[in-house]
Amino acid sequence: MERHTTLGEFIIENQKDFPYAKGELSALLSSIKLAGKMVNEKINKAGLSQILGKAGQENIQGESQAKLDVMANEIFVSTLRNRGEICGLASEELEDYLVFEDDIHKNAEYIVLIDPLDGSSNIDVDITVGTIFSIYRRITPKGTKAELMDFLQPGNKQVAAGYLIYGTSTILVYTTGNGVNGFTFDPGIGSFFLSHPDIKFPPVGNTYSVNEGNYVHFPQGIKKYIKWVQELNEEENRPFTSRYTGSLVADFHRNMLLGGIYLYPQGTTAPKGKLRLLYECNPMAFLAEQAGGKASDGFRRIMELQPEELHERAPFICGNKEMVEKAEEFMQKE
Numbered sequence: 474m475e476r477h478t479t480l481g482e483f484i485i486e487n488q489k490d491f492p493y494a495k496g497e498l499s500a501l502l503s504s505i506k507l508a509g510k511m512v513n514e515k516i517n518k519a520g521l522s523q524i525l526g527k528a529g530q531e532n533i534q535g536e537s538q539a540k541l542d543v544m545a546n547e548i549f550v551s552t553l554r555n556r557g558e559i560c561g562l563a564s565e566e567l568e569d570y571l572v573f574e575d576d577i578h579k580n581a582e583y584i585v586l587i588d589p590l591d592g593s594s595n596i597d598v599d600i601t602v603g604t605i606f607s608i609y610r611r612i613t614p615k616g617t618k619a620e621l622m623d624f625l626q627p628g629n630k631q632v633a634a635g636y637l638i639y640g641t642s643t644i645l646v647y648t649t650g651n652g653v654n655g656f657t658f659d660p661g662i663g664s665f666f667l668s669h670p671d672i673k674f675p676p677v678g679n680t681y682s683v684n685e686g687n688y689v690h691f692p693q694g695i696k697k698y699i700k701w702v703q704e705l706n707e708e709e710n711r712p713f714t715s716r717y718t719g720s721l722v723a724d725f726h727r728n729m730l731l732g733g734i735y736l737y738p739q740g741t742t743a744p745k746g747k748l749r750l751l752y753e754c755n756p757m758a759f760l761a762e763q764a765g766g767k768a769s770d771g772f773r774r775i776m777e778l779q780p781e782e783l784h785e786r787a788p789f790i791c792g793n794k795e796m797v798e799k800a801e802e803f804m805q806k807e
């Protein structure tokens with residue numbers, strides 16, 4: 474019988490990538506895995522347990538929170554708080570970052586940023602959703618309280634990033650800067666097993682993911698790029714296929730496995746786009762680059778952007794390298 478590597482084993486085996494590792498990052502990844510299992514369990518029976526629908530309150534971004542947004546956030550915050558590997562946490566669902574002040578946490582090395590439930594508009598209609606996480610080493614000295622500067626680091630300082638996708642099966646995909654690997658959850662055994670080793674974007678892609686309903690608001694460059702992908706050109710395999718789920722994690726995952734590009738550009742109604750730089754764009758950009766793809770705001774590498782606010786947004790173009798460069802070409806021409 475073929476032996477599948479568990480996520481736990483893989484994390485430990487790959488600790489050697491970090492010569493000075495003391496196991497804190499491995500323990501933190503295991504905590505994220507545990508919280509992911511708990512959220513997965515809730516999502517799988519969402520329709521039966523009164524956790525569909527709105528929570529009746531808004532988050533800092535003025536979005537009405539789904540009950541599952543709040544629940545997933547609580548699960549991640551309590552799991553990560555109780556296991557002492559981080560000194561602070563920031564979340565899409567929390568106005569301000571959390572500082573964990575007791576001694577264990579104060580001496581912790583890492584901070585985490587999360588989008589506890591990505592694709593919230595799809596929860597009640599049983600379409601794939603996800604969780605996104607990004608991990609940094611703190612800047613402030615150990616033994617002190619975490620500060621805003623620990624969170625406002627550019628994406629190229631991430632030590633790890635990943636997502637959980639709650640779809641036909643539940644998969645945890647992550648990178649620590651040595652490639653991207655995916656692990657499928659086996660509910661019968663209760664463990665994640667390596668199912669997608671060393672994921673790379675295929676050489677070419679022909680799928681584009683964008684909310685065309687916003688077309689009228691898009692910048693000229695993006696309008697012209699979308700027209701270009703829709704033109705007939707058999708040699709270049711155009712027109713491309715349009716696929717857009719309304720869940721960044723689901724569209725990114727499909728495009729990384731099958732080839733494609735995801736775009737959430739700025740627009741007249743959203744001058745900086747919709748997606749949040751720190752816990753949506755940066756982690757996906759790290760994964761994309763590690764899988765041979767690219768992520769930009771149309772002009773600059775996402776991972777070089779210097780964040781100024783916790784919940785700031787950024788235009789986001791991410792996918793196969795050539796496809797992103799083509800979109801950038803149209804943006805820069807304009």
Ligand SMILES: O=P(O)(O)OC[C@H]1O[C@](O)(COP(=O)(O)O)[C@@H](O)[C@@H]1O
Pocket residue numbers: 565588590591592593594684719720721722747748
């Ligand atoms: O409905 P729109 O405007 O196309 O936005 C969909 C995008 O917004 C998001 O839902 C934003 O994420 P959240 O659900 O975590 O707020 C992405 O997952 C998705 O790609």
Ligand SMILES: [Mg+2]
Pocket residue numbers: 588590591592721753
């Ligand atoms: Mg999101």
Ligand SMILES: [Mg+2]
Pocket residue numbers: 542565588589590591592593
């Ligand atoms: Mg969310």
